[in-house]
Amino acid sequence: MNKLNQPLSGWGRYPVQTCATSRPERYQDLQASSTTQIARGQGRSYGDAALGETVILTERVNRMLAFDSTAGTLRAEAGVTLAEVLEVIVPQGWFLPVTPGTRFVSLGGCVAADVHGKNHHHDGAFSQHIIALELILADGAKVACSATENAALFWATVGGMGLTGIIGEVSLRLIPITSPYMQVRHYAAANLTGVFALFDNAALDDAYSVAWIDSLATGKSLGRSVLMTGHHADAADLPSVMRPAAKSTLSMPFDLPAFVLNPWTVKAFNQFYYSREGHKTQPFFAHYSDYFYPLDGIAHWNRLYGKSGFVQYQCVIPTAGAFAAVTALLEKLAASRRPSFLAVLKKLGAQNQGLLSFPLAGYTLALDIPMRDAGVLALTRELDAIVLAHGGRVYLAKDALLTAQTFRIMYPRHAEWLRIKQAVDPDGRFASSMSQRLDLGVQHG
Ligand SMILES: Cc1cc2nc3c(=O)[nH]c(=O)nc-3n(C[C@H](O)[C@H](O)[C@H](O)COP(=O)(O)OP(=O)(O)OC[C@H]3O[C@@H](n4cnc5c(N)ncnc54)[C@H](O)[C@@H]3O)c2cc1C
Structure with a gap:
């Protein structure tokens, strides 16, 4: 796939880094390459989470695959934005179970950051409403995971900032509404x-x-x-x-x-x-x-x-x-x-x-x-x-x-997370500027 070098930043516009970017057009083009890479949705994270050597722009991988307007479930490719989802589901009497303060984010970004909304005190974070994910691993395998299937990988991927693989598909439970x-x-x-x-x-x-x-x-x-x-x-x-x-x-x-x-x-x-x-x-x-x-x-x-x-x-x-x-x-x-x-x-x-x-x-x-x-x-x-x-x-x-040292104290389960990362991405193919800064990579030797 052709790569284009371009300056990129998160929403805070700090830092700005020149990254090689690739923009897959179809789901089957989403795959790990030989350089280190990181997926990017809408670039609405503020810092360097979606920056790296090669950045995979997922915005074109944005098909809605299934919407059951009776059961209130949705399956979509991870590049779909919440704005696109809302346009389809709200007129049918459904709403997102959790939403951040902007709708211009991708489903993949919501999973990778395990976003929370104004209802977290009642309903928890985004991951708690996921039926299943399809994750594309470093070796090209496509793996289904959820809270009940490949659960360890699921709990490392939600909030895992794109570092366990590319989130390809997301299935979600919606909540019913009677008005917008x-x-x-x-x-x-x-x-x-x-x-x-x-x-x-x-x-x-x-x-x-x-x-x-x-x-x-x-x-x-x-x-x-x-x-x-x-x-x-x-x-x-x-x-x-x-x-x-x-x-x-x-x-x-x-x-x-x-x-x-x-x-x-x-x-x-x-x-x-x-x-x-x-x-x-x-x-x-x-x-x-x-x-x-x-x-x-x-x-x-x-x-x-x-x-x-x-x-x-x-x-x-x-x-x-x-x-x-x-x-x-x-x-x-x-x-x-x-x-x-x-x-x-x-x-x-x-x-x-x-x-x-x-x-x-x-x-x-x-x-x-x-x-x-x-x-x-x-x-x-x-x-x-x-x-x-x-x-x-x-x-x-x-x-x-944040420094790597402070991060480790703040996130006491990082060692458990690293063991899963090591198992699914032993060569450290998925890496971002954030993962390098926070030492969230694979330990060699
Ligand atoms: C105005 C504003 C308000 C916000 N309010 C909230 C809020 O209330 N609550 C909250 O929790 N967050 C909030 N956020 C943060 C935002 O919801 C998250 O940063 C979210 O991850 C952004 O999604 P994105 O598609 O833009 O992802 P990006 O910024 O492009 O990427 C974010 C992370 O997700 C990973 N990622 C993206 N797509 C994939 C994929 N397909 N596969 C694997 N990894 C992927 C990236 O590698 C990166 O680590 C807000 C942001 C803004 C700008």
């Missing part, structure tokens, strides 16, 4: 104590929840937030006329100069957002695309952070130490005077059997940090120390900076 709308409710919290109390209040709990945090608020207002809860609206409850989904053609046409996004402009935006969203105290209906994918409305929004890109620092802290850790993380970020345009807090449920799956019972905090100077690295090392001290971990799908 969500019933949403917002709750303002004056500070972090307030938002943790909201998350802990069982009376306010709903199928989905997430909190937006004003990352620049300090002192008594540290962690002031808006908790946004919701569930799929019942068609019978909807008013007779509903607003259709906002159709957006907005796009960031160029990189925003660094001076536009500074502590003052972010502070002003956060003030505006907090008062506007925090005042929506009555339940309201929103189209699922506005509720789940607010950022998808602005194409190339990642240009907001300028040419040098940004990192998203996402960690999870076990419940017991979560309040102390999130306080320390937000204080550290505010003191650094690095504006984080987007800061999100979410409660996660129990961890699953995925050896490298990210979620565990606790709270996850995600912070966008512009990559303006070398100080960002020092800052993330300090954030890592806080996370480690509280028994937490950083999400690989967002990561570009």
Whole structure:
């Protein structure tokens, strides 16, 4: 297959690397080659997970193979995006069991990162809704795996960041809905104590929840937030006329100069957002695309952070130490005077059997940090120390900076994972810039 050299990056646009790329047109062209390689879906992971010597672009391997609209199951090639799936299933009364905050991701990417959504505290991660996968191994064998068949390989592949093989096909269980709308409710919290109390209040709990945090608020207002809860609206409850989904053609046409996004402009935006969203105290209906994918409305929004890109620092802290850790993380970020345009807090449920799956019972905090100077690295090392001290971990799908040593402490099952990797890929054919950085390769000799 012809290879083309091109500069590639993840969604954070840091780092940028020149990679050889191949773009298979058909399923049967998906296969391991002689150089080291890594599959790539839509490049929506933020760092270097989908970069490497050779990158296999899976976007053309995107056929939907079977959709049972009675049983609510779907089988598709892994290059299919969630946006494509939703277009087919929503009109038939079905929805994704788990969705990340963008629909422009591939099924393969969702499996490889074992993504979580706003319903993780109830429904777990993506892998927990998979019926089966077909995995293409380094020796070319196509292997079916699931929680009951080749289970060890399955639990190494979900969250395994593409390093056990190419995910070829995904079969998934869907959830029933009666309308494309969500019933949403917002709750303002004056500070972090307030938002943790909201998350802990069982009376306010709903199928989905997430909190937006004003990352620049300090002192008594540290962690002031808006908790946004919701569930799929019942068609019978909807008013007779509903607003259709906002159709957006907005796009960031160029990189925003660094001076536009500074502590003052972010502070002003956060003030505006907090008062506007925090005042929506009555339940309201929103189209699922506005509720789940607010950022998808602005194409190339990642240009907001300028040419040098940004990192998203996402960690999870076990419940017991979560309040102390999130306080320390937000204080550290505010003191650094690095504006984080987007800061999100979410409660996660129990961890699953995925050896490298990210979620565990606790709270996850995600912070966008512009990559303006070398100080960002020092800052993330300090954030890592806080996370480690509280028994937490950083999400690989967002990561570009973690060290191998820190990774090993954060992911205590990595040795088990490496044994499976060694067994299915003894020559280390599947490798990425991330796997090299984190020492997630095969040990020779
Ligand atoms: C705006 C935004 C919001 C997000 N919100 C969330 C969220 O709420 N929750 C969450 O969990 N994540 C979230 N993410 C992260 C995103 O869901 C994951 O990074 C996902 O993996 C991206 O899918 P992709 O198709 O773009 O994969 P890529 O970025 O292309 O690849 C990601 C990883 O998957 C592997 N991979 C991709 N396809 C295959 C394949 N066919 N076979 C084997 N390996 C493969 C790659 O090798 C790589 O390791 C968000 C990202 C963005 C940009």
